[in-house]
Amino acid sequence: MIEIKTYVTNKKEELKNKIKKLNKIPKIVIVQVNDDPASNSYIKGKIKDLTEVGFLYEHIKLDLKTTEEDLLKLVEKLNNDNDVDGFIVQLPLPKQISEEKIKLAISPKKDVDGFNPLSKTIPATPFGIYNYLKDNNFAFKGKNALVIGRSNIVGKPMAKLLLDNDMNVTVVHSKTSLEDMKFYIKHADLIVVAVGKEGFLSNKFEFNKNCVIIDVGINRGVDGKLHGDATPNLDVKFQSPVPGGVGLLTRLALLLNLLEVTNNEF
Numbered sequence: 001m002i003e004i005k006t007y008v009t010n011k012k013e014e015l016k017n018k019i020k021k022l023n024k025i026p027k028i029v030i031v032q033v034n035d036d037p038a039s040n041s042y043i044k045g046k047i048k049d050l051t052e053v054g055f056l057y058e059h060i061k062l063d064l065k066t067t068e069e070d071l072l073k074l075v076e077k078l079n080n081d082n083d084v085d086g087f088i089v090q091l092p093l094p095k096q097i098s099e100e101k102i103k104l105a106i107s108p109k110k111d112v113d114g115f116n117p118l119s120k121t122i123p124a125t126p127f128g129i130y131n132y133l134k135d136n137n138f139a140f141k142g143k144n145a146l147v148i149g150r151s152n153i154v155g156k157p158m159a160k161l162l163l164d165n166d167m168n169v170t171v172v173h174s175k176t177s178l179e180d181m182k183f184y185i186k187h188a189d190l191i192v193v194a195v196g197k198e199g200f201l202s203n204k205f206e207f208n209k210n211c212v213i214i215d216v217g218i219n220r221g222v223d224g225k226l227h228g229d230a231t232p233n234l235d236v237k238f239q240s241p242v243p244g245g246v247g248l249l250t251r252l253a254l255l256l257n258l259l260e261v262t263n264n265e266f
């Protein structure tokens, strides 16, 4: 498997060249209704990526007291604005606003995050992981996939995507017994771990030597550094690093989703 950093750099270069050839440069709007440090840093990363590949962007930061009605109005305005190709409503939203209502209000045509169930776009983290595996000729068909975690943004869409690619998919979660967990881990050809617990996947488990582990977890360790859900250097064929792994793939997938929602043809 190609190193993720190199893979992402190459893919971004390809994107840059495609964008240069477009008649109209796609524009994305990022709406933020929080002052969350993690969101600020994600948005900073997104803006860096967007400018790097040559997209136009606008960052709208709203007051924390914004009402649901006002945010719905803005979503409607963006849905109908022909100058805007796609937009993101950064989560989390303040308590007075229903995330579900906002997600459903985003037009599937402009839904960069794949929030609306009617959208063709796939949430960026699973989409990024899938693209990486596919581009590395991972043989999905008939192989055993284990998805650890069942969140709406990672576990569930990941499981669906792998199932759609003919894998035998098992999804485990906090109610899975340790005995079953050990069994599924041992028989997995691919493990996508998205639990949010440092060191969850360790050599206390037995792995299939040909197993590929994709580590989604981002955990701030006691050392102040970022750590994945898996301990490094497990005895498997490939393990994605943290940092420098799924985070980069997610950011790349977001750019690809933006391209998907534009009406431009390539």
Ligand code: NAP
Pocket: 125, 148, 149, 150, 151, 152, 153, 154, 155, 172, 173, 174, 175, 176, 194, 195, 196, 197, 216, 217, 218, 219, 246, 247, 248, 250
């Ligand atoms: P989440 O919504 O908190 O879901 C965590 C999942 O893990 C839940 O389904 C939970 O099971 C399961 N779980 C918790 N403890 C478990 C245990 N002991 N054994 C088995 N399963 C367990 O988290 P998320 O949003 O999916 O994110 C997961 C991690 O990925 C976090 O560290 C997050 O920061 C990271 N993340 C990274 C990226 C990226 O771009 N790299 C993107 C998204 C998320 P239940 O459903 O039973 O509670």
